[in-house]
Amino acid sequence: MSLLLVQLLSGLANAMFLFLIASGLSLIFGVTRIVNFAHGSFYMLAAYLTYSLAGTLPGGPAAFYLAALLAALAVAALGGVVEVLLLRRVYRAPELYQLLLTFALVLITADVVRWIWGADNKTGPSAPGLxxxxPIAGQLFPSYDLAIIGFGPLVALGLWWLFHRTRWGVLIRAATQDRDMVAALGVDQSRLFTSVFVLGSFLAGLGGALQVPRLALTTVMDTSVIVEAFVVVVIGGMGSVWGALLASLLIGVLNAYGVLLLPKIAIVLIFVVMAVVLVVRPWGLLGRPEIQLRPPGRGVVAGGAARRLHPGWTVGSLLALAALPPLLPTYWVSIAVEIFAFALFAASLHLLMGVGGMVSFGHAAYFGVGAYGAALLLQLAGWPMPLAFVAAPVAAALAALLFGYFCVRLTSIYFAMLTLAFAQIVYAIVHQWDEVTGGDNGVLSVWPSAWLASPARYYYWALVATVAGVVLLRRVAASPFGLTLRAVRDHARRAEALGVNIRALQWTAFVVAGFVAGLGGAVFAFLKGSVFPVYAESPMSVQPLVMVLLGGIDSPSGPLIGATVYKLLDTVITRYTDYWQIVLGAILMVLVLAFPRGIAGVLDGRR
Incomplete structure (x- = not known):
């Protein structure tokens, strides 16, 4: 019984940190509608700043607390600069470009932290006096965690006072419900947005600063916390600070008891809860149904159908690709096959996003199922490699059939977060089911048949698979089905009034996209000769998003161009510098701000 009590207290302490981070994230989204991936970066920056300042500031025992406050304020100021100089330029752009811009900030911040503080983990000082x-019920419990449990409600009360007893707070609550009406009443939205971003960044920074005595500082701590923060915000309700508090308590306690009582599935519990909440109450526990990224029926991009590629370009590209293996070193032949795999991955997502207007944060689920399906059918079932290769995308399509049934019932950010939840469930299964998937060790010796063993032969096999997948997607997009899908993307209510079964249409597109993503996973698995849980992890889902936007979401060739450029940049830059994320982040930032239509859009404009 005493152990259960201590676990409860531990869960409450973790919940208070989650609340600090998630409340800022929820506040920013509620007012600006920005899905801020960089929120975790502010959290990480504040932690490292606190680590450095605590060792240099005078003041004796008070130095740590002063350092934490200064770090949070510095991060808040940085958040204001980011909002004014960068995000303010893209408020009217499609939300995907806002997402890409914040992802670029994540890449840049990660390498800046590594450059200043190094890649080694850091251990911060203890909190003086705590x-x-x-002793609690016969168990020892950290004094600092008890203090944090008391500090969290004080922050919540402070936010309540700010939102209900100040004019600024009234404007914030009004903007959360209807920011267009607030603007019509003469409120300066730019100043309001900046102040909200500063406060949200301060809360993230405060959470990071106060974590220093508890956790080792790592250069990936931003990635781990941002996923949990998004889960909390979605469960609580986007834009609801009180929802963030309730969801933080739920997730904190669930994590604490999950590790103790259900260690095998603890990693997936919060995503199961998020999936259930989204299916039963899509707007979250305390959210409002009308909060959306865009009104229903508007696509993720403006504009009509993309222009078709000239047949001469298509034939010329295929002939050039067929001629490459004899001309390239073996290393670059393998890189080309990797590009094929990611081209399928990105093109399948483009069907959902560009044609269907459905933004997925969990597309790696189907890439991972395809890779694991091929590997397990080869190794455990003993199937021949060609048969395992063909069956792998079918397995991915079946997963998409199951998950898509629930996902297409939601829209906007709730659709995206449910796809993320299902992807994390797939990741948890392949990560924890050691007896079948090998867990962290993965599945090894996943090689092509002897007659495909040479890199050149497998290149041609992968090329045929890629052409088949891309042709399938093009045919689907150009068919009456695809045209109807575009109509739903642009005018959902009008299409529904005309008798279109929107859910069935989107569900079918979801399955087709899952099939082609699984085909990409199979190509990748037999190229690498092994599969690992990281293939289905959430960061993997970001890559095709970036590729689609980099190439151009309006163009059918956009994902193919984006996959090629992204992987070439990744390959070339990493050979010359360890800080490749800064370079890639800067390129993405320039692309969003100067060339929002992507590379294909720029090329089309020159014709």
Whole structure:
């Protein structure tokens, strides 16, 4: 019983940190409608700044607390600069470009932290006056965690006072419900947005600064916290600070008891809860149904159908690709096959996003199912490699059939977050089911048949698979089905009034996209000779998003161009510098701000 009590307290302490981070994220989204991937970066920056300042500031025992406050304020100021100089330029752009811009900030921040503080983990100082433990029910519990449990409600009360007892707070609550009406009443939206971003960044920074005595500082701590923060915000309701508090308590306690009682599935519990909440109450526990990224029926991009590629370009490209293996070193032949795999991955997502207007944060689920399907059918079932290769995308399509049934019932950010939840469930299964998937060790010796063993022969096999997948997607997009899908993307209510079964249409597109993503996973698995859980992890889902936007979401060739450029940049830059993320982040930032139509859009404009 005493152990259960201590676990409860531990869960409450973690919940308070989650609340600090998630409340800022929820506030920013509620007012600006920005899905801020860089929120975790502000959290990480504040933690590292606190680590450095605590060792240099005078003040004796008070130095740590002063350092934490200064770090949070510095991050808040940085958040204001980011909002004014960068995000303010893209408020009227499609939300995907806002997402890409914040992802670029994540890449840049990660390498800046590595450059200043190094890649090694750092251990921060203890909190003066709270370094020991107190006996509770026969168990020792950290004094600092008890203080945090008391501090969290104080922050919540402070936010309540700010939102309900100040004019600024009234404007914030009004903007959360209807920011267009607030603007019509003469409120300066730019100043309001900046102040909200500063406050949200301060809360993220405060959460990071106060974590220093508890956790080792790592250069990937931003990635781990941002996923949990998004889960909290979605469960609580986008834009609801009180929802963030309730969801933080739920997730904190669930994590604490999950590790103790259900260690095998603890990693997936929060995503199961998120999936259930989204299916039953899509707008979250305390959210409002009308909060959306865009009104129903508007696509993720403006504009009509993309122009068709000239047949001469298509034939010329295929002939050039067929001629490459004899001309390239073996290393670059393998890189070309990797590009094929990611071209299928990105093109399948483009069917959902560009044609269907459905933004997925969890497309790696089907890439991962395809890779694991091929590997397990080869190794465990003993199937021949060609048969395993062909069956792998079918397995991915079946997963998409199951998950898509629930996903297409939602729209906007809730659709995106449910896809993320299902992807994390797939990741948890392949990560924890050691007896079948090998867990962290993965599945090894996943090689092509002897007659495809040479890199050149497998290149041609992968090329045929890629052409088949792309042709399938093009045919689907150009068919009456694809045209109807575009109509739903642009005018959902009008299409529904005409008798279109929107859910069935989107569900079918979801399955087709899952099939082609699984085909990309199979190509990748037999190229690498092994599969690992990381293939289905959430960061993998970001890559095709970036590729689609980099190439141009309006163009059918956009994902192919984006996959090629992204992987070439990744390959070339990493050979010359360890800080490749800064370069890639800067390129993405320039692309969003100067060339929002992507590379294909720029090329089309020159014709």
């Amino acid at each position: 370094a020991g433990s107190l």
